[in-house]
Amino acid sequence: MNASGHINSIDEVIQALAGVGYKAERRLATAVFLSLRLQRPLLLEGEPGVGKTELAKMLAKVLFRPLIRLQCYDGMEQREALYEWNHAAQLLHMRAAQSRADTDIVEQEVYQEKYLIRRPLLRALQEPAPGAVLLIDEVDRADEPFEAFLLEYLGEYQVSIPELGTQHAVAMPITILTSNRTRDLHDAIKRRCLYHWMDYPERERELAIVRAQVPQAGEALAQQISTFVARLRSQPFANAFQRVPGISESIEWAKALVSLDTLVLDPEVIHDTAGILFKQREDLAALAPLLNELLTPEQPLT
Ligand SMILES: Nc1ncnc2c1ncn2[C@@H]1O[C@H](COP(=O)(O)OP(=O)(O)OP(=O)(O)O)[C@@H](O)[C@H]1O
Ligand SMILES: [Mg+2]
Numbered sequence: 001m002n003a004s005g006h007i008n009s010i011d012e013v014i015q016a017l018a019g020v021g022y023k024a025e026r027r028l029a030t031a032v033f034l035s036l037r038l039q040r041p042l043l044l045e046g047e048p049g050v051g052k053t054e055l056a057k058m059l060a061k062v063l064f065r066p067l068i069r070l071q072c073y074d075g076m077e078q079r080e081a082l083y084e085w086n087h088a089a090q091l092l093h094m095r096a097a098q099s100r101a102d103t104d105i106v107e108q109e110v111y112q113e114k115y116l117i118r119r120p121l122l123r124a125l126q127e128p129a130p131g132a133v134l135l136i137d138e139v140d141r142a143d144e145p146f147e148a149f150l151l152e153y154l155g156e157y158q159v160s161i162p163e164l165g166t167q168h169a170v171a172m173p174i175t176i177l178t179s180n181r182t183r184d185l186h187d188a189i190k191r192r193c194l195y196h197w198m199d200y201p202e203r204e205r206e207l208a209i210v211r212a213q214v215p216q217a218g219e220a221l222a223q224q225i226s227t228f229v230a231r232l233r234s235q236p237f238a239n240a241f242q243r244v245p246g247i248s249e250s251i252e253w254a255k256a257l258v259s260l261d262t263l264v265l266d267p268e269v270i271h272d273t274a275g276i277l278f279k280q281r282e283d284l285a286a287l288a289p290l291l292n293e294l295l296t297p298e299q300p301l302t
Helices: 010-018 026-038 052-063 089-095 103-108 120-126 144-156 187-192 203-214 219-232 245-261 266-279 283-294
Strands: 042-046 067-071 083-085 117-118 134-135 160-163 165-168 175-177 194-198
Touching: 010 026, 010 052, 010 083, 010 266, 026 042, 026 052, 026 175, 026 194, 052 067, 052 175, 067 120, 089 103, 117 120, 120 134, 120 160, 120 165, 144 187, 203 219, 203 245, 219 245, 219 266, 219 283, 245 266, 266 283
Parallel strands: 042 175, 042 194, 067 134, 134 175
Antiparallel strands: 083 117, 160 165
16 A cells, blocks of 8 residues: 555555454455445445444545544434534524615525535535545435435435535545345445445454454463354354354453453353343343353363
């Protein structure tokens, strides 16, 4: 990567992200590279806590671009995503102009840019070169009308504001969409995007992440955490749980174990700290009877 934040190969994506502590597997790095090259949005789908949001943050960092984030939720309206007029300021302007006779001009004046409140999607269009990294986070939580609007936005990267005219992108934002797949997105959205399914990391990559993020954890503990969590996510154990831990849970668990001065895992400490790995009562109940099997001496954790 050169100093201006240009990335020229898949290896450079991996290296640049590693430099800010993000361990990307090759397929993900390929998707990122192609998204940059082809100037196409990248849709990241995957289980919670596997690094979808973090990727967008780290990408902004390595490319020296500002991150502009739109957090989606059910019932989100265009005015929260795109822009709205500052009605209070407009009213004040009109009140101040009450005595003036040129009401037509006053009406135009209240639609000046200074009364425009720019929300993330508009800010991303107006960000000066080289442009922003636009994170449209948890797009599966937004409703269908918003998705239809988004489709238009991603297709043209321009927005029409009736009072001000069409706003074109000053520089193409690098766009990352994330989804937990709580519902299926429209094919039309997917067609606009490059797609990457983010899986749980394999043991070695998770170990590297734990080592990097929780350097206070001893080597033996870090090894045991990554093996134990990988085992939880593998069959037959994974079937016993509604939701297995993500990377963020592994990191939190490592921090918790360090603060308890744990050097190696044993059934008792796992039992006592299981609420960091599992956030559902049923999953906690399912874990207890499996602990002996998970910690079988024939398959040591390290
Ligand atoms: N590849 C990675 N390298 C380093 N750290 C990672 C990686 N993936 C995840 N993490 C860590 O895990 C944490 C959780 O990741 P993140 O919030 O991005 O998950 P997510 O997939 O967006 O989850 P959710 O769907 O719940 O929003 C991050 O704060 C980061 O510290
Ligand atoms: Mg996220």
